[in-house]
Amino acid sequence: MRRSDRERIRWIVREALAEDIRGGDVTSVIFGPEEKGRARIVAKAPGVLSGMEAACEVFRQLDSSSRFRALMRDGQSFQPGCVLAEISAPLAVLFMGERTALNFLQRLCGVAALTRRMVEALGPDSGIGIYDTRKTTPLLRLLEKRAVADGGGHNHRFALDDMAMLKDNHIDAAGGITAAVERLRGAGFFARHPRLPLCIEARSVTEAAEAACCGANIVMLDNMSMEQMRRAARAIECAARDAERSVPHIEVSGNVSVARIKALRALPIDRISVGALTHSAPSIDLSMRFG
Numbered sequence: 001m002r003r004s005d006r007e008r009i010r011w012i013v014r015e016a017l018a019e020d021i022r023g024g025d026v027t028s029v030i031f032g033p034e035e036k037g038r039a040r041i042v043a044k045a046p047g048v049l050s051g052m053e054a055a056c057e058v059f060r061q062l063d064s065s066s067r068f069r070a071l072m073r074d075g076q077s078f079q080p081g082c083v084l085a086e087i088s089a090p091l092a093v094l095f096m097g098e099r100t101a102l103n104f105l106q107r108l109c110g111v112a113a114l115t116r117r118m119v120e121a122l123g124p125d126s127g128i129g130i131y132d133t134r135k136t137t138p139l140l141r142l143l144e145k146r147a148v149a150d151g152g153g154h155n156h157r158f159a160l161d162d163m164a165m166l167k168d169n170h171i172d173a174a175g176g177i178t179a180a181v182e183r184l185r186g187a188g189f190f191a192r193h194p195r196l197p198l199c200i201e202a203r204s205v206t207e208a209a210e211a212a213c214c215g216a217n218i219v220m221l222d223n224m225s226m227e228q229m230r231r232a233a234r235a236i237e238c239a240a241r242d243a244e245r246s247v248p249h250i251e252v253s254g255n256v257s258v259a260r261i262k263a264l265r266a267l268p269i270d271r272i273s274v275g276a277l278t279h280s281a282p283s284i285d286l287s288m289r290f291g
Contacts, residue, residue, distance in 0.1 A: 005142060006053075008142050009053055009054055009057055009142065009143070010057060010061070012054065012139060012140065012142075012143065013054055013057040013058055013061055013100070013104075014061060015139075016058075016100050016103070016104070017058065017061060017062070017096075017097075017100055020099060020100050021096060025092065025095065025096045027095070028091070028092040028095040028096055029092070031090070031091040031092045031095070032092075033090050033092070034090075035090060035091045035092075036088065036089070036090055036091065037088075037089065037090070037091040037094050037290060037291075038086065038087065038088050038290070038291065039086070039087045039089075039094050039098070039288050039289060039290045039291075040083045040084075040085070040086050040087075040288070040289050041055070041083070041084045041085045041086075041087070041101070041102070041105065041286055041287075041288055042081065042082070042083055042084070042286065042287050042288075042289050043078045043079065043080055043081065043082045043083075043084060043284070043285075043286055044080055044285040044286060044287055045080055045284050045285045046077070046078065046079050046080060046113070046284075047077070047078055047109040047110065047112070047113040047284035048075065048076070048077050048078070048109060048112035048113040048115075048116045048150060048151050049072050049073065049074050049075065049076050049077075049078060049084060049109055049112065049150065050074050050075070050105075050108040050109055050111065050112035050143075050146065050147035050150040050151070051074070051104045051105045051107070051108030051109065051143060051147065052070045052072075052073070052074050052084075052085065052105075053074075054101075054104040054105075054108070054143060055068070055085065055101040055102075055104055055105050056068040056070070056085075058097045058100050058101040058104070059087055059089055059093060059094075059097045059101065062089070062093045062096055062097050063089055063090055063093045065089070065090075066087065066088065066089035066090075066093055067087065067088040067089070068085060068086075068087050069085060069086045069087070069088075070084070070085050071083055071084060071085055071086065072084050072085075074112075074146075074150045075112070075150040075151075075152075077116070084105070084286070094288075094290070098288045101288070102286050102287070102288060104143070105284075105286055106283040106284050106285065106286050107137075107140075107144075107281075107283050108143055108144065108146075108147040108150075109147075109283070109284040109286070110281040110282050110283040110284045111144055111147035111148060111151065111277060111278055111281045112147045112148070112150040112151035113151065113281070113284060114151070114276070114277055114280075114281040114282070115130060115132075115147070115148050115150075115151025115152060115153040115277050115281075116151040116152055117258050118130050118153070118256075118258055118261055118272075118274060118277070119151065119152040119153060120152075121258050121261040121262055121265075122261055122265050122272075123265060126265045127270075128264070128265060128269060128270060128271065128272060129153070129154045129270065129271050129272070130148075130152070130153040130154065130261075130272055130274060130277075131153065131154045131155070131156045131251070131271050131272065131273040131274070132144075132145055132148040132153060132154070132155055132156055132273070132274065132275075132277045132278055133156055133253075133273055133274070133275045133277075133278070134156070134157070134159075135275040135278055135279040136278045136279075137278070141158065141159075144278045145158065145278075147278075148277055148278065151277075153277065154271075156273055162196070163196055163197050163198070163199055164184060164189055164193075164196060164197070164198045164199070165198075165199040165200075165201075166180045166181070166184075166198070166199070166200045166201060167201045168201055168203060168222070171200075171201070171207075176210075177200060177202075177207060177210045177211055177214055178210060178213075178214055180200075181198075181200075181214040181215070184198070197217035197218060198215065198216050198217050198218070199216065199217065199218040199219075199220055199251070200214065200216040200218070200219055200220065201220045201222050201253075202219055202220065202221055202222065202232065203222055203223070203224075204228075204232075205228060205231045205232045205235050206235075208221060208232035208235055208236050208239075209232075209235040209236060209238070209239035210239070211236075211248070212235075212236045212237075212239040212240040212243070212245065212247070212248055213239045213240070213242075213243045213245070215243075215245055216248045217248050217249065218248055218249045218250075218251050218271070219232075219236055219248050219249070219250055219251065220251040220252075220253050220273070221250065221251065221252050221253065221269075222253050222254050223253070223254035223255060224252075224254075226263065226267070229252060229267055229269070230267065230268075232250075233250055233267065233268045233269065236248065236250060249270040249271060250268070250269045250270050250271070251269070251270065251271040251272070251273055252264055252267070252269050252271070252272045252273070253272070253273045253274075253275075256272055256273075256274045256276065257276075
C-alpha cells in the first residue's frame with residue numbers, strides 16, 4: 001500500500017471515531033484501563049472480505065497496545081460463522097471501537113461481495129472487465145474502490161484528473177461530440193496530458209461512431225439495448241478504421257445487474273461499468289463477540 005493511502009485511511013478512521021465517540025463513551029467508563037478483554041469479529045452472512053486495514057486502524061488509534069489479528073485476507077470469501085479477526089485490548093477500547101470497525105467492514109465486504117457476484121456472472125474466460133464508477137460515498141472512495149478490487153473488479157478513474165470523460169451533459173452543453181473534443185483540444189488537454197485517456201459517452205449508434213472518429217480511447221455505450229450495442233460495436237470499428245485511428249475499447253453502462261451481465265458477456269465489448277457496486281451494495285452482517 002502506498003504511504004499516501006495509509007495516511008488517508010488513518011485520517012478516515014480518525015474522523016469516523018470522532019464522529020462516533022465525540023466527547024467520550026459515557027457507558028464504557030465502567031471499565032478501568034487495567035481490565036483487558038478479547039473479542040472476535042464473526043460473519044453472520046456470506047461475503048467477500050475487504051476493509052481489514054481500516055478495522056485494524058480503529059483499535060490501533062484507540063490504544064496502541066491493542067492487538068488485532070486478521071484470520072483472513074482481503075479478497076477471500078467467507079461463510080456464516082467464519083471468524084475474520086481476533087482483537088485483544090482494554091475492555092473499554094473494545095466497546096468504543098466495536099461499531100466503527102464493524103461499520104467499515106460490513107460496508108466494504110458488501111461492495112466486494114457484489115463485485116464478486118458480477119465478476120463470476122461473466123465467467124473466467126469472457127475477457128470483459130467489471131469497473132466501478134465515481135458513485136462512491138463521500139470521503140470513502142479509496143476504501144470502496146479497494147473493495148471493488150478485492151472482489152475481482154477494476155477501478156475506473158479515481159478522480160477528475162485521471163481521465164477526460166465527455167458525458168451527455170458535457171456533449172449537450174458543448175454542442176455535440178466533435179465540438180466538445182475541439183474544446184478539449186483548445187483547452188490544451190491533448191498537449192498537456194498526452195498519456196491521459198479520453199472516454200466519450202454515446203447514446204446512439206451515430207454518437208458511438210462519431211466518438212471513434214474523434215479519437216476516443218474508450219466509447220461508453222449508455223443505456224442501449226442489446227441490438228443497439230451490437231450495431232454500435234460494428235459502427236465503432238468501421239469508423240475508427242476509416243479515420244485511421246486505433247479501435248477504442250467499448251464500455252457498457254446503465255442498468256447493469258447480475259442477471260443482465262449474463263447476456264452482456266456475449267457482446268463484443270471490453271468493459272462494463274457498474275455504479276451499483278458502490279452506491280447500492282448491501283452491507284454484510286457481521287458481529288463482534290466477546291470472550
